[in-house]
Amino acid sequence: MSLPWHDHADALPPPRTLADVAARLRARAVLMSHTAGTPHLGSCLSCADIVAAAYWRVLRLDPQRPEAPERDRFILSKGHAAVTLYAALAHRGFFPASRLATYNGNGDALAEHPGPGCAPGVEAATGSLGHGLPMALGMALAGRIQGRNHRVYALLSDGECNEGSVWEAAMLAPAQRLGNVCVIVDYNKWQATGRSDETLALAPLRDKWASFGWSAHEVDGHDPDALAALMDRLPDGSGRPVALIAHTVKGKGVSFMEDDNNWHYRIPKAEEAAAALKELGQEAMLAATPMVRA
Amino acid sequence: MRNAFADEITRLAGADPRVVLLSGDIGNRLFDPYKAAAPERFFNAGVAEANMIGMAAGMALSGLRPVAYTITPFITTRCLEQIRVDVCYHRAPVVIVGVGSGLGYASLGATHHSCEDMAFLRALPGMTVIAPADAWEVRAALRAALAHDGPVYLRIGKKGEPQVHTGVPTDFAIGRGLVVDEGDGICLLAAGTILPVARDTAALLRDQGFSVRLVSLHTVKPLDTALLEDSFARFRAVATVEEHSLIGGLGGAVAEWLADRDPLTAPPVRARLARFGTRDEFLHTAGKQGYARAHFGLTADAIAGRLAALAAV
Numbered sequence: 001m002s003l004p005w006h007d008h009a010d011a012l013p014p015p016r017t018l019a020d021v022a023a024r025l026r027a028r029a030v031l032m033s034h035t036a037g038t039p040h041l042g043s044c045l046s047c048a049d050i051v052a053a054a055y056w057r058v059l060r061l062d063p064q065r066p067e068a069p070e071r072d073r074f075i076l077s078k079g080h081a082a083v084t085l086y087a088a089l090a091h092r093g094f095f096p097a098s099r100l101a102t103y104n105g106n107g108d109a110l111a112e113h114p115g116p117g118c119a120p121g122v123e124a125a126t127g128s129l130g131h132g133l134p135m136a137l138g139m140a141l142a143g144r145i146q147g148r149n150h151r152v153y154a155l156l157s158d159g160e161c162n163e164g165s166v167w168e169a170a171m172l173a174p175a176q177r178l179g180n181v182c183v184i185v186d187y188n189k190w191q192a193t194g195r196s197d198e199t200l201a202l203a204p205l206r207d208k209w210a211s212f213g214w215s216a217h218e219v220d221g222h223d224p225d226a227l228a229a230l231m232d233r234l235p236d237g238s239g240r241p242v243a244l245i246a247h248t249v250k251g252k253g254v255s256f257m258e259d260d261n262n263w264h265y266r267i268p269k270a271e272e273a274a275a276a277l278k279e280l281g282q283e284a285m286l287a288a289t290p291m292v293r294a
Numbered sequence: 295m296r297n298a299f300a301d302e303i304t305r306l307a308g309a310d311p312r313v314v315l316l317s318g319d320i321g322n323r324l325f326d327p328y329k330a331a332a333p334e335r336f337f338n339a340g341v342a343e344a345n346m347i348g349m350a351a352g353m354a355l356s357g358l359r360p361v362a363y364t365i366t367p368f369i370t371t372r373c374l375e376q377i378r379v380d381v382c383y384h385r386a387p388v389v390i391v392g393v394g395s396g397l398g399y400a401s402l403g404a405t406h407h408s409c410e411d412m413a414f415l416r417a418l419p420g421m422t423v424i425a426p427a428d429a430w431e432v433r434a435a436l437r438a439a440l441a442h443d444g445p446v447y448l449r450i451g452k453k454g455e456p457q458v459h460t461g462v463p464t465d466f467a468i469g470r471g472l473v474v475d476e477g478d479g480i481c482l483l484a485a486g487t488i489l490p491v492a493r494d495t496a497a498l499l500r501d502q503g504f505s506v507r508l509v510s511l512h513t514v515k516p517l518d519t520a521l522l523e524d525s526f527a528r529f530r531a532v533a534t535v536e537e538h539s540l541i542g543g544l545g546g547a548v549a550e551w552l553a554d555r556d557p558l559t560a561p562p563v564r565a566r567l568a569r570f571g572t573r574d575e576f577l578h579t580a581g582k583q584g585y586a587r588a589h590f591g592l593t594a595d596a597i598a599g600r601l602a603a604l605a606a607v
Contacts, residue, residue, distance in 0.1 A: 069357070116384040124355065125383050128375060134345040135380055138352020138360075145314065145334060145358065165376070168345035176337075 003056050006093040010288045018224035021091075022052040026253045027282035028087035028100065031289050034273040036104035038112050040080040042250040042263035043157060046188040047081050049224040050155060050246055055088045057228035059153070063093035066120040072150050073139050075124050077132020078157035078186060079113040086110055086119065094121035130163025132156065133183060137169055140181045151180045151234050159191025162200050167212070174213030179235035182242040183209070186221060188250035190261045209243035221246030253280055295451040295487070296324060296393050298429035302436050303361060304328040307335060313440065314353055316346050318364030320393070343373040350388045351380035359387060359440055365399065366392030366408035366449065374414055381445045382418045388446075389439045390415075395425070395449040396486060396537030397577070400586035404576040407586075408449075412485075413542025415447045416515045422468060423515040425449040425486035425536070425544075430459040431512055434466035442468060451487040458489050458510065471518040477505035480605050481525040481565065484535040485511050485544040491587070492535045494594035495601070502602055514544045517551055523561060526552065531605045532565040535597060537587070538572060545569030568604055570597050 002014035003021055015021045029044040055061070059072040076085045083103070090097040099119070103110045109118045113127025124135050136154040143150045160166060173181050187205060189196055197203045210216040215238045219226055230244055250264075251257030254276040268276060277286040304327050307313040314335045315328055329336045339346035343364060350360035362369060369392050370377070381388045392411060399406035416423050422442060426435045432450050439446035446468075463472055471483070480499055484492035489510050496506040507529065511518060525532050534545035552567060572590040579589070587593060 124352075125379065128379050130344070131348055131376065131380055134348020134376070135352035135355070137345070138349035138354075139356050140352075141314075141337070141349065142353045142356030142358050145353075146356070165342075165344040165348065168340070168342035169348070172340065172342065172345055172349070175340075 004093060006091050006097055010285045012284050018049070018052045018056055018228065021056050022048040022224055023253065023280045024091070024282060024285065025052055025084055025087050027277045027280045027285050028091070029083045030254070030268055030273050030276045031285070032083045032087070032100060032103050034268045034270065037267050038083070038104055039265045039267065041266070041268065042190070042257060042261065043078065043186070043188070044081045044084045045252050045254065045257065046221070046248040046250045047078070047155060047186040048084055048253070049222045050184050050186060050227055051084050051088045053224040053228035053231060054153060055092045057224070058231045060150070061121075063121065066094055069146070070148050070150055073123050073136065073152040075126065075132040075136050075152070075154045076114065077126055077154050078129070078160055079126030082112060082114045085114060085122070089119060089121040095119050129157070129160040130165040133166055133169040136181060137173055137176070137178060140178050141176065143180065149180065151182065153182045153184065153231065155184050155186060157191070158185055158187045158189065158196040158202060158205070159199070161185065161202055161205070162191070170209065170212040170214065173241040177239050178241045179239050182231055182234050182244065183214070184231070184244045184246055186248050187245050188248040190250045190264065192264055206245045209245070213240060214243040215240040216243040216245065218245045218247065221248035222252055255279060295426070295429050295432050295455055296321070296453055298432045299363075299391065299393070299436065299450060300324045300328060302433040304331055306436065306440055307332045310359065310440070312357065312359040314358050314360045316350055316360060316362045318343050318346055318362075318368060320364050343368050344376045347373045347376035347388070347390070348380045351376070351384060351386045354386035354388050355384060359389070361389040361391060361440070363391040363393065365406060366395040366411055367406060370408060370411040370415060370447070377415065378418050382420050385420050385444055387443055389436070389448060390446070391448045391450060393450055394452040396488070397583050397586040398452040398487065400577070400581055400583040403580075404578070407577060409537070409539045409572045410542070411449060412514055412538050412544070413546065416542060416547065420444055421515065422446045422513070423449070424468065424513050426512050427484065427486060427489035427510045428455055428458045430457065430462050431466065431510065434462050435512065438466060438468050449486060455487045456490040458493065469513045469516045469518055471521045472510040472512065473507065474510055475506065475508040477507040478528060479505040479530055480601055481507045481509065481529040481532045482535060483509050483511040483525070483532065483544065483548065485514050486537055488535050488537045488592060491592060491594055491597070495535070495597045498594055498598035499602060504602070504605060511544060514547055517547055519551065522548065522551060526563045526565045527561050529565045531568060531601055533568040533570060533597070533601055535570045535592070537592065539574065540569055540571040541574060543571055545571050566604055568601060
């Protein structure tokens with residue numbers, strides 16, 4: 001069985017597995033970072049399996065009706081991984097994948113962080129950390145008031161858990177018994193300038209969320225099938241919101257980027273991007289993409 | 295004013311199922327009638343204002359009309375970035391209500407004063423800023439705010455403020471000043487609960503033979519530019535009066551407007567501008583609201599004295 005993949009010039013066969021989807025999202029992120037010269041690639045790569053699981057397995061969405069009131073919501077609270085979200089939305093069919101080619105150009109709607117209404121399927125503007133979860137709670141409470149049972153997912157970074165507003169929201173959600181809210185923390189162990197567990201005392205992260213009243217689980221953040229199974233089990237019957245602590249590797253999928261925090265800001269050169277796509281098994285995408293940045 | 299707010303929001307929530315009230319753990323018993331009428335649309339968001347504003351934005355993006363309420367500095371400066379990003383950037387129709395604005399909580403100390411809130415919120419793109427003068431204007435402003443398709447900040451007082459109007463002003467509209475008394479010599483433009491002080495000022499000036507126009511310029515953004523054009527063209531002096539810093543509030547907005555008029559096309563200005571507000575300092579002493587106003591020269595005597603001298607020149 002193949003999965004949907006809306007293409008433009010790549011002429012790729014449809015993917016068969018979530019892992020294949022994630023590899024393609026990673027390759028697309030590398031190319032967009034290279035072409036547009038934009039940073040945060042390590043963070044874009046660490047969350048690719050989570051995003052693939054969400055958009056290709058979990059979320060009840062119709063790309064043809066992106067504003068359907070009953071849709072599930074996915075908020076990329078770690079807005080600096082916008083490229084992964086844009087790639088997912090485009091290749092899932094929310095907008096033409098050709099739009100990715102002009103990403104971050106002067107006057108283009110797709111910027112380094114997602115703006116409000118910048119593209120179909122983008123639920124909220126993010127970029128300043130600690131904003132996505134409170135907005136997600138508002139959307140979940142709205143669903144309750146309006147008699148809808150949509151689910152709301154918020155993808156946070158571990159560095160983002162530095163923000164006090166995350167923990168304000170973390171206390172409110174169980175108090176309101178928001179069992180249709182799921183937080184996924186992309187726990188790649190780095191933030192912009194240091195180890196996340198050393199910058200602020202983040203660990204034990206699962207225990208923190210559990211002690212705040214969440215149904216908290218640790219999961220391999222690079223096992224999209226395991227992620228999808230946990231994300232889809234929402235509400236999980238406990239009456240509590242769900243927190244998934246997804247253990248990930250920053251820069252995952254490209255050996256010379258993995259766990260190297262220089263790739264928080266570095267932009268891949270043409271030969272680095274080419275090597276990354278080969279390692280990701282995306283030679284076909286590489287062949288279809290002109291390399292412009294030496 | 296807060297009782298009028300609580301009563302009016304209860305009525306509006308009864309009439310519109312999209313209305314939601316969020317409170318930052320204040321208003322003990324105040325919202326009991328609301329909670330009885332619409333329990334599923336009331337949330338005590340706790341002492342967590344950033345999350346409260348984010349939630350309100352999420353609700354607005356889902357088609358609801360949330361109203362978020364707590365003490366002014368905590369719902370403005372405390373969570374300014376949430377207002378900027380979650381509300382204004384999304385053009386989300388959230389009504390933000392600050393209670394005890396200006397020096398309304400004078401005796402609680404400067405942590406609870408808000409003489410900078412309008413400056414901050416006025417600078418946010420798309421934000422409407424309204425400072426109702428009395429309980430009647432609170433009702434009118436809340437109705438207008440919920441009918442407005444965009445973010446609105448309502449800067450209200452506390453309780454027991456003197457009334458200026460005798461009922462809900464039927465001609466209340468966002469961006470349109472309410473002329474309380476007409477005149478043609480000195481024009482007093484007041485925003486918020488200081489309006490009764492401006493009214494007393496007008497009485498003192500009239501005793502000295504001046505003809506005084508008194509305006510409730512409740513909407514500080516967007517300004518009533520037609521009223522300003524008329525006032526600056528016809529009057530000898532125009533004064534702004536507010537319980538807010540001279541930096542960035544009503545007086546700041548009017549001065550900006552005056553400076554930015556196109557000198558080639560705008561009608562000539564006759565009036566001198568005088569601005570009355572709080573100085574660039576915190577209040578470090580205890581006292582009631584009247585004491586705090588006097589500290590900043592916001593009394594009818596002080597204002598009338600300066601204006602009489604100005605208009606006589």
